[in-house]
Amino acid sequence: MDRTPSQTIGPFFHEGLRWRDGGKVAFAEEGKRIVLTGRIVDGAGDPVGDAMLETWQQSPRGTVPAATSGAKNPHGFGRVETSKDGTFRIETSMPGGAAPCIDIAIFARGLLKALRTRVYLAAQDKARADPMMSAIASSPRLKTLVATATGDGEFRWDVRLQGEGETVFFAF
Amino acid sequence: MNDMTPPTIDPPYLYPGYRSTLLRSPKEKLLELPRGALDVPGPLVPKGFVRDGDNDLTIHGKSAPLGEKMVLVGRLLDADGRPIRDSLVEIWQANASGRYHHPGDTHDAPLDPNFHGIGRTFTNAQGEYRFVTVKPGSYPWRNHPFAWRPQHIHFSLLGNAPVQRLVTQMYFPGDPLLDIDPVYNSVPDPAARKRMISSLALESGIEGIALGYHFDIVLAGAKSTPLGI
Incomplete structure (x- = not known):
């Protein structure tokens, strides 16, 4: 069957898609808690203050996050809005695996289809060694997918939708 | 064109008729991932996440909302036509006057x-969902002179896998504003566009009370199925 096309989330999604504790990602197992913050800007360098980010990642053990029960949010999945200044904040656990990373989907007014990307919480050489990144392993653009450690368990990752320093987005 | 070329079902990122795309669309080439890279298991939303009554948008006030009451039913399917069961469906929409319950909506309605x-x-074991709501109104926006959005309901679908994640809008049959709407017309293929239009389904309504509409949603194919299903 033929797929239903994508449309923009528009500017008025907040009440409809807001999840309680959407920015506090939980897991079945203990792990090192980390905070990922960042800012999304457009092609003019202006903040994107009406975006929604969704995150999906491996558990601290490096496995698919276990199912939750009751009314809880799904393990391993985060959903946050950007503030007016384009910033976002996600509390989660350090993902397992050889190159710890979080898959990101960005939705916003002006995005007729979500943007997909990924942030590595590891040194750039680990991202370079990830087979998923083989097509850009030698590109200077790879660094747009690597977060900067700013303190113990604190990471910073900014997103540029367009223009100089544009973040690498995935075809899908 | 070969079988590796993805079909142009979705809109392009840059669609100048929709002004907000001008500064938000990537200009660099998108990274082609190894085949199947996104086809991994997705989040599992537990049943308790949705409470009784969450699918009836008309029962949360002191009295009934204004507008034309409607029942919206449909199925969530994958590319092979198989039902996607126990999957979260979220909707949001303007009221009957065309105003969102949102601090950013300044429309004088x-x-x-x-x-x-x-x-x-959640979809049931047959992939079916059902909402009770009112028909949303049209509203003006600032995209171009005399711009008005056709009546629509926003849909968010998680599917089973990240590759199936979809946000879309459902439109109504016969709406004259569809012809001039850049968001709707950003979908290049006219046949794909029409798949975003619901159909009248009188028997799905409530006799003497609510009109019925039908809207099926087809997500991408995925090999990943949640554990235990």
């Missing part, structure tokens, strides 16, 4: 204290 325009449900 009345808010309805009895209508917030938010609903969620």
